[in-house]
Amino acid sequence: MNILEHIKQELPWLDSNTVYDLTRGKPAPEQLDITQKYYSQLSTPYEMDDIDLRNYGSPEGLPSARKLGSEILKTNFDETHALDNSSLTLMHQIISCAFFLGFKNSKLHSESKIICPVPGYDRHFKLLENFGIKMLTVPFQKDGPDLNAVKDLLDKESNIHGIVCVPRHSNPTGHTFSDNNVQHLFELLVPFKENFSIYWDNAYACHDIDNTIQQTPADQVATRFGLENNLFQVGSTSKITLAGSGISFISSSKENLSKFIDFRNAITPGPNKMNQGMHVRYFELISIEQQMNELKKIIKPKFELVNEILKPLKDQGYCDYEKPSGGYFYSIDSAKSNADQIVQNCLELGLKLLPMGSCFPYGIDPDKKNIRLAPTFPDLASLERCVTIFHNVLKYLN
Ligand SMILES: Cc1ncc(COP(=O)(O)O)c(C=O)c1O
Numbered sequence: 004m005n006i007l008e009h010i011k012q013e014l015p016w017l018d019s020n021t022v023y024d025l026t027r028g029k030p031a032p033e034q035l036d037i038t039q040k041y042y043s044q045l046s047t048p049y050e051m052d053d054i055d056l057r058n059y060g061s062p063e064g065l066p067s068a069r070k071l072g073s074e075i076l077k078t079n080f081d082e083t084h085a086l087d088n089s090s091l092t093l094m095h096q097i098i099s100c101a102f103f104l105g106f107k108n109s110k111l112h113s114e115s116k117i118i119c120p121v122p123g124y125d126r127h128f129k130l131l132e133n134f135g136i137k138m139l140t141v142p143f144q145k146d147g148p149d150l151n152a153v154k155d156l157l158d159k160e161s162n163i164h165g166i167v168c169v170p171r172h173s174n175p176t177g178h179t180f181s182d183n184n185v186q187h188l189f190e191l192l193v194p195f196k197e198n199f200s201i202y203w204d205n206a207y208a209c210h211d212i213d214n215t216i217q218q219t220p221a222d223q224v225a226t227r228f229g230l231e232n233n234l235f236q237v238g239s240t241s242k243i244t245l246a247g248s249g250i251s252f253i254s255s256s257k258e259n260l261s262k263f264i265d266f267r268n269a270i271t272p273g274p275n276k277m278n279q280g281m282h283v284r285y286f287e288l289i290s291i292e293q294q295m296n297e298l299k300k301i302i303k304p305k306f307e308l309v310n311e312i313l314k315p316l317k318d319q320g321y322c323d324y325e326k327p328s329g330g331y332f333y334s335i336d337s338a339k340s341n342a343d344q345i346v347q348n349c350l351e352l353g354l355k356l357l358p359m360g361s362c363f364p365y366g367i368d369p370d371k372k373n374i375r376l377a378p379t380f381p382d383l384a385s386l387e388r389c390v391t392i393f394h395n396v397l398k399y400l401n
Contacts, residue, residue, distance in 0.1 A: 007351055010395045014352075016388065023354040023389040028174070028331035028377040030246050030298075037297045038244045041288050048280035056280045059272040062264045064250075068279035071286060072252030075208055076238045077220040083254040084263075086274045090206060090239040090251040091126055097235050097253070098134055100266040101200060106259045108232040109200040111136065111164055117200075118156055118166040120148040122334050122362030122373050124174040127167050127204070131364070138364035139163070143176055147184030154191055165200035166192075171218065172207035172330025175362055175375040179328065182219050189228045196233055201225070203236040209295050210242060211329040212303045222254065231256045240282060242331065243294060250282050305378045305386055309333055312390045321401045333376040334362070338401050340371035345396050354392040 004012075011017050049056055052066045063069065064085030073083040086093060101111040116137040119128065131138055139160060141152035148168065157163060166188075170180045180188075192199055203221050225234040234256075240249035253263065286294075310326045313335070317323060323336045337345060342359040349356055357375050360366040376393065378386055 006348055006396070006399050009399065010348075010352060010392070013395055014388075014391065017352060017392070019353070021353055023381070023385065023392065025376045025378060025381070025389050025393075026355050026357050027380070028242075029380045030242060031301060031380050031382065033301050033382075034298050034379070035245060037294070037301075038285075042244075042281070042285060044288065045281055045284045047277065048284055049277075051276075051280045051283060054276065056276040061276060062268060062271075062273050063260070064274050065276050065279040065283065067283040068250055068276075069252075071240075071283060071291075072238070072250070073254070074291065075240070075243070076205055076236055076252055076254055077208070078222055078236060078252075078254035082222065082257060082260065083252055084260055085279055086251050086253065086267075087271070088239070088247065088249050088251060088275070088278070089241065090204065090237040091130070093237045093251050093253050094127070094202060094204065095130055096267060096270065097200075097202070097237070097263065098130065098136075100263055102134060104262060104266050106200075106232065106262050108196055108198060109165070109235070109259070110198050111200070114162045115164040116160060116162050117202075118148075118153060118163060119364055120166075120168060120173070120178075121364070122175055122368075122375070123167070124169060124204070125357065125361045127202075128364045131167070140364060143173075143178050144184070147178060147180035148188060150184065150187050150191065153188065157191060157195065163195065164198055165202060167202040167204065169204045169206060170221065171205060171215070172210055172327060174206065174330065175332035175334040177325060177327025177330055177332065177334065179215055180218065181216060182224070185218070185221065185224050186227075189224050189230055192230060192233065193228050196230055199230075199233050201230065201234045203234060205236055205238040206242065207330040208238050209291060210331070211295075212299055212306055213328040215328045232259060235259070243291065243298075244282060244285065248278060250279055302379055304383060306333075308383060308386055309376065309378050309390050312387070312394050316394060316398060321398055331377060331379055333378065335374045335376060335397075336370070336372040337374065337397060338372075341400050342368065342371050342374050344400055345374060345393075348396045348400065349392055352392050352396070354389055356393070
């Protein structure tokens with residue numbers, strides 16, 4: 004009996020019509036329903052902060068929306084801009100601006116290299132690849148990027164012009180960087196500050212599921228080391244309110260933001276201020292903390308369920324992972340170098356996973372072990388089936 008026949012016998016509910024999907028970190032409809040419940044009570048604002056929301060202009064965003072961004076990212080109001088819906092787009096624009104105009108201490112060119120802690124966010128890597136930027140990987144240590152590996156690269160390689168980090172509940176490993184790690188990381192970067200970008204994607208800034216350490220705001224650490232012109236923080240409300248219709252935020256030095264506006268003025272006559280106004284009104288009805296608590300009620304049981312199903316495999320050495328304390332993902336390492344076989348067999352049983360290597364630059368996982376699971380979208384019953392398929396395939400192949 005081959006593996007597929009074997010597992011079909013173990014899981015009699017499998018059929019050839021149902022598609023199970025753990026590929027993307029999407030909010031479940033029930034999460035979006037929470038937002039809709041309050042959102043639908045709002046009346047559309049046309050004026051706010053003495054600004055006509057209907058018109059062009061305010062390239063830095065509505066002051067009240069910027070305030071919201073500075074609360075989410077824990078940044079200074081006057082160093083925080085509120086823009087359109089996607090922080091990934093902002094990352095793209097920051098990198099474009101570094102390429103084509105150059106910021107004071109952040110300039111990219113075709114020989115530039117960027118340090119990428121791995122496993123990491125696949126879209127970051129695709130974005131950098133699209134610009135032809137060479138990506139150099141470092142592993143994680145328990146509390147952030149592996150600092151010895153970062154130091155090694157900085158010592159050996161030329162033209163290293165940046166690092167890309169997700170400092171809280173990193174996608175997909177769930178790492179939350181300690182203050183000690185961030186301080187030492189920034190300290191290592193000081194000699195390179197004439198041309199170095201720290202891309203600090205705080206997509207999961209307030210997405211704790213279990214107790215998570217407090218972090219000193221990154222701009223305070225950067226300022227301590229004179230790196231304020233090197234730090235670019237981004238975030239959004241995509242996974243707080245509406246994934247495709249939120250607000251994104253950028254925070255950097257005033258000088259960098261002014262250059263960024265200059266660059267963006269040729270891209271857009273201004274952000275969507277009506278949507279910003281809706282979000283400001285939204286958070287007058289419900290606090291960010293209350294909103295995140297409501298979402299947690301939906302997400303936490305899903306994360307618990309994944310752990311419940313996979314922990315016995317971890318305990319018996321079939322795989323390794325850390326249960327994340329927040330964010331949107333599980334990062335699983337198979338005990339053998341067989342991630343492609345696992346993904347392929349899951350697919351043949353109806354479960355879609357990201358292809359092997361997705362969480363690594365150029366799609367290359369040197370150990371061929373890593374698989375990302377995104378448990379938020381399916382309902383609990385469906386998630387149980389997804390993870391059970393994964394469990395049985397992983398166990399069989401190891
Ligand atoms: C680390 C990280 N950054 C950015 C995004 C996308 O955010 P946005 O919707 O603001 O573009 C995601 C979504 O999965 C993410 O995991």
